Amino acid sequence: xxxxxxxxxxxxxxxxxxxxxxxxxxxxxxxxxxxxxxxxxxxxxxxxxxxxxxxxxxxxxxxxxxxxxxxxxxxxxxxxxxxxxxxxxxxxxxxxxxxxxxxxxxxxxxxxxxxxxxxxxxxxxxxxxxxxxxxxxxxxxxxxxxxxxxxxxxxxxxxxxxxxxxxxxxxxxxxxxxxxxxxxxxxxxxxxxxxxxxxxxxxxxxxxxxxxxxxxxxxxxxxxxxxxxxxxxxxxxxxxxxxxxxxxxxxxxxxxxxxxxxxxxxxxxxxxxxxxxxxxxxxxxxxxxxxxxxxxxxxxxxxxxxxxxxxxxxxxxxxxxxxxxxxxxxxxxxxxxxxxxxxxxxxxxxxxxxxxxxxxxxxxxxxxxxxxxxxxxxxxxxxxxxxxxxxxxxxxxxxxxxxxxxxxxxxxxxxxxxxxxxxxxxxxxxxxxxxxxxxxxxx
Amino acid sequence: xxxxxxxxxxxxxxxxxxxxxxxxxxxxxxxxxxxxxxxxxxxxxxxxxxxxxxxxxxxxxxxxxxxxxxxxxxxxxxxxxxxxxxxxxxxxxxxxxxxxxxxxxxxxxxxxxxxxxxxxxxxxxxxxxxxxxxxxxxxxxxxxxxxxxxxxxxxxxxxxxxxxxxxxxxxxxxxxxxxxxxxxxxxxxxxxxxxxxxxxxxxxxxxxxxxxxxxxxxxxxxxxxxxxxxxxxxxxxxxxxxxxxxxxxxxxxxxxxxxxxxxxxxxxxxxxxxxxxxxxxxxxxxxxxxxxxxxxxxxxxxxxxxxxxxxxxxxxxxxxxxxxxxxxxxxxxxxxxxxxxxxxxxx
Numbered sequence: 001x002x003x004x005x006x007x008x009x010x011x012x013x014x015x016x017x018x019x020x021x022x023x024x025x026x027x028x029x030x031x032x033x034x035x036x037x038x039x040x041x042x043x044x045x046x047x048x049x050x051x052x053x054x055x056x057x058x059x060x061x062x063x064x065x066x067x068x069x070x071x072x073x074x075x076x077x078x079x080x081x082x083x084x085x086x087x088x089x090x091x092x093x094x095x096x097x098x099x100x101x102x103x104x105x106x107x108x109x110x111x112x113x114x115x116x117x118x119x120x121x122x123x124x125x126x127x128x129x130x131x132x133x134x135x136x137x138x139x140x141x142x143x144x145x146x147x148x149x150x151x152x153x154x155x156x157x158x159x160x161x162x163x164x165x166x167x168x169x170x171x172x173x174x175x176x177x178x179x180x181x182x183x184x185x186x187x188x189x190x191x192x193x194x195x196x197x198x199x200x201x202x203x204x205x206x207x208x209x210x211x212x213x214x215x216x217x218x219x220x221x222x223x224x225x226x227x228x229x230x231x232x233x234x235x236x237x238x239x240x241x242x243x244x245x246x247x248x249x250x251x252x253x254x255x256x257x258x259x260x261x262x263x264x265x266x267x268x269x270x271x272x273x274x275x276x277x278x279x280x281x282x283x284x285x286x287x288x289x290x291x292x293x294x295x296x297x298x299x300x301x302x303x304x305x306x307x308x309x310x311x312x313x314x315x316x317x318x319x320x321x322x323x324x325x326x327x328x329x330x331x332x333x334x335x336x337x338x339x340x341x342x343x344x345x346x347x348x349x350x351x352x353x354x355x356x357x358x359x360x361x362x363x364x365x366x367x368x369x370x371x372x373x374x375x376x377x378x379x380x381x382x383x384x385x386x387x388x389x390x391x392x393x394x395x396x397x398x399x400x401x402x403x404x405x406x407x408x409x410x411x412x413x414x415x416x417x418x419x420x421x422x423x424x425x426x427x428x429x430x431x432x433x434x435x436x437x438x439x440x441x442x443x
Numbered sequence: 444x445x446x447x448x449x450x451x452x453x454x455x456x457x458x459x460x461x462x463x464x465x466x467x468x469x470x471x472x473x474x475x476x477x478x479x480x481x482x483x484x485x486x487x488x489x490x491x492x493x494x495x496x497x498x499x500x501x502x503x504x505x506x507x508x509x510x511x512x513x514x515x516x517x518x519x520x521x522x523x524x525x526x527x528x529x530x531x532x533x534x535x536x537x538x539x540x541x542x543x544x545x546x547x548x549x550x551x552x553x554x555x556x557x558x559x560x561x562x563x564x565x566x567x568x569x570x571x572x573x574x575x576x577x578x579x580x581x582x583x584x585x586x587x588x589x590x591x592x593x594x595x596x597x598x599x600x601x602x603x604x605x606x607x608x609x610x611x612x613x614x615x616x617x618x619x620x621x622x623x624x625x626x627x628x629x630x631x632x633x634x635x636x637x638x639x640x641x642x643x644x645x646x647x648x649x650x651x652x653x654x655x656x657x658x659x660x661x662x663x664x665x666x667x668x669x670x671x672x673x674x675x676x677x678x679x680x681x682x683x684x685x686x687x688x689x690x691x692x693x694x695x696x697x698x699x700x701x702x703x704x705x706x707x708x709x710x711x712x713x714x715x716x717x718x719x720x721x722x723x724x725x726x727x728x729x730x731x732x733x734x735x736x737x738x739x740x741x742x743x744x745x746x747x748x749x750x751x752x753x754x755x756x757x758x759x760x761x762x763x764x765x766x767x768x769x770x771x772x773x774x775x776x777x778x779x780x781x782x783x784x785x786x787x788x789x790x
Contacts, residue, residue, distance in 0.1 A: 086640070098498065124759075132761070136496065171700065172700060175700050177701050178699070179700045180565075180699075181697070181699070181700075182702060206544055212483065213492060214488050214489045214492050214765065215492075291524060293472075294476070294506075294524075295504055295506070303593065303736075377504050377505040378506065378507065379504050379505060379507070380484070380488040380491065380504070380505040380506075380507075381502075381504050382491070382502040383495070383501060383502050384497050391474065391504045401507075401673065403672065404481075404671070404672050405485070405674075406485065406673070406674070406691075406693045406694050406696075406697045406765075406766060407697060408697055408698070411674070
């Protein structure tokens, strides 16, 4: 553009060698116009770089806080699976094995590993280096393979969140003992464990496989991911067919009169309504009137579907409008019915645009928390949801709840969960861009 | 995409909604639901998790709705659509009990589960200071009595109030008025602090007006409403050593390498002193149980049994690890007895 303009002005100077185009006023005006353009470009570059810097700061702070959450320190102990504690009758009945005193086996293993630690209180402090989920780890192992009973096996246990934070360098060892959440006895034990390779940091699978927990080392986002998935399935199942049908009718079939104008204004308005309003609506209509269950993905999905519906309708109408009238006329001209015209020609051509709008709407629904507040999806839920009516929470809500937890180890997990959510959003938006690039047609 | 698929998809979606609505109405619940205070939330969730790990029952669902909102839901009626348990960071009010009774919730069991201390703290390394409640009121009140009449708070620095206090700007980060912690702070610090300032009673004679004057917090920037997120206040304090923050005891315990708590009226918020009732800014935390649901919703009796067990709410229990301050032995036994017998509350 600007090259052309420069070219043009140069040509003109050539064409009029001794005209007013070489006067001092002319040169001054030309310089001023160039300067204005340069300034405008500089503003543009400044705006873009400011945005980029902000983004880098945001992502940088999230990643630098959160990357450590992807691994978790573990401690290896040699545990004797004493049959007297687990299965005195020798039946290997799962019910009996489930009731075994696994905590005692772990305490015994610790006592054997650190014979120098005596005294009830010291022993208890020593046991605190392990996660309080350790007995369950052992229980699961034995239940999965009952033949282990009676053997002495090395087992990796999760370290407690405080030990994990110490190992990751978030707790300063040089502080006086009373200001540390890990005391000298525990640090000595940890150093001894590290020396014989019984303390290592492994990939934090719990983060991706477990539901929520009040113990940071046992907490995971799988429950929230499943909840988000179930919710989005409902949202998509409702908003996509209804949204496309509404858009097709409005664009292709509806007469243009005052009623359709009114509907159009309303749809545009609804797209801008704050999302919390939809939550209030969900509470009043779906919970109180229809008596649907609280905290259920189906209600969350319906509420979010109402929220994304206007977005999809608007995107679909824009995409339908972009299909040239000549296509419709050609179809009608060779004898297709209006319905055939729309279904066979217009809608398929508009599909890439509709899909892009839908995916962007879904991405927005994935990141939404406010409407879910009202319908009880901001809750502590440990069990992984397994149906559309079981209690569930979603990923952004999980982030919100972790950020408010007092335990320090939740800080890094909050950032890690944000990274996962951002990952999903990037994938969805990337998919939208890809589909548009692949199927888009220009006329 | 042809007509039939589209129509099919739409019908399926509608059928799904209808089906779910239908089943939901008839459905009974096999999972305990608790609602209420965000202060009690960390404790009830910890109990819920331990209870769920027992394997006999599903893990209860705990919602953080705030004390008032929680009791409103709790009192809305009897039946699976309504929660079984309400967490509260204050005692249930007479009006709420009446509301409950009007909706058929007549039998409620009250359990006191422990204490929560509210601490005033600054970043480690900042100049340490201890306060009396009178000084805190003078620093944070909207209007203070000067020369026989109430004037907008003129104190800019702590040393303006008392020369022994540090010579730095008054800047206190605390929770917004919607928070239960703020209510408790007003009741436990502002009100008693105000009553100790003799001029207030002399200047404002009307009792109602005085209560209002006592509770009003200044809005000129010295008190900063830092949001409900206490972690945020902790972060802001470490960035600004001149500021003080107001938050729950569990955050002090988790951040003892970063924060130092101020003494209030000469007592520091240590576990022992809060537990013994010596620290003035502490409150009891409550759990309310709907007796009508015991027997219909499985596991309620066992859940309150777990809550009041020594391994949960005892001095060495896992709730103490989460920052709950244990009740004295006699009160713990009383709570346990109430949980066992489900003694209905009478106000």
